[in-house]
Amino acid sequence: GESVGLHLPTLSVQEGDNSIINCAYSNSASDYFIWYKQESGKGPQFIIDIRSNMDKRQGQRVTVLLNKTVKHLSLQIAATQPGDSAVYFCAENTNAGKSTFGDGTTLTVKP
């Protein structure tokens, strides 16, 4: 279940597979980007961030890629687990004090 370049509202993957979630941002002045995970009935929680002077950043099982040329952000989750099922949002930030969120992708992990 990979989707390169396209934002999809839903993504379904098998447990153990890798997941790629895409996001297009709109503001060329955005210089800081965050991926959030929102589980059902809860508020969004921070997963990983990246600044505009970087094109890749890795965390535990997650990697964020930034392509400023086409204003595209992606989140890669390695060895996806059932606990990864959630809605994932990207957020773009400027120094103007506001975060703007994308529409979100619902990730479903099948056992």
Place this chain on the structure above:
Amino acid sequence: NAGVTQTPKFRVLKTGQSMTLLCAQDMNHEYMYWYRQDPGMGLRLIHYSVGEGTTAKGEVPDGYNVSRLKKQNFLLGLESAAPSQTSVYFCASARRGPDTGELFFGEGSRLTVL
């Protein structure tokens, strides 16, 4: 450490009624935000505050008012509720501007306007 606490968690209103949602954070954060989330959509910013005594309009401010009289509290008011304001409302805070770090969210307040 409670983080960001929203009250109430659930509320049902009739059209035209008023109410206030309270957000409290115990992290000494400067910035606070109110977002609304509708089914299948991302979070849309209603109002925000960059410090005690200051507020600013976000993307969808109409029909809402806010106050930040104390640094730790950010209140969202609906003066005359409308069915279009049925939504889940999230409060968030940040240590400084969102370009310096993540937002910390509350658990949400589900509002239904009949």
